[in-house]
Amino acid sequence: MRKRELEQLKKALLSERERIHQDLSRLQEENLNKNSRDFAGEISGLGTHIADVADQDYNRGFILNLVSGKQKQLEEIDRALDKIEEGDYGQCENCGGPIDVKRLKARPGAIYCLECREQLEKEEAI
Numbered sequence: 001m002r003k004r005e006l007e008q009l010k011k012a013l014l015s016e017r018e019r020i021h022q023d024l025s026r027l028q029e030e031n032l033n034k035n036s037r038d039f040a041g042e043i044s045g046l047g048t049h050i051a052d053v054a055d056q057d058y059n060r061g062f063i064l065n066l067v068s069g070k071q072k073q074l075e076e077i078d079r080a081l082d083k084i085e086e087g088d089y090g091q092c093e094n095c096g097g098p099i100d101v102k103r104l105k106a107r108p109g110a111i112y113c114l115e116c117r118e119q120l121e122k123e124e125a126i
């Protein structure tokens, strides 16, 4: 990989990391607000509709899912940045083969080549 490409990918990684950090703090704030609202509802003990409760649970699960997905992305980005420092960025963590530059440009945090990623996703789904 050319040095210029590497620099561009590093920049992309850093701004992606910044964006995810912002998303995460917003989501966590949202989740906290929801919890305190639920808590207030419990104290008053007055007619919380069952459908609303289910809806709130669903929302909380949804947010937690989003948060853990983003934390995973963040970990991958941090690992990719480490790899840039170590000089082995663009190498698949699973098979050691090169990751397609096009793939890296679309997703700079990729730490697996496409084949390994697909295989790992299949295994995780089981």
Ligand SMILES: [Zn+2]
Pocket: 092, 093, 094, 095, 096, 097, 112, 113, 114, 115, 116, 117
């Ligand atoms: Zn691979």
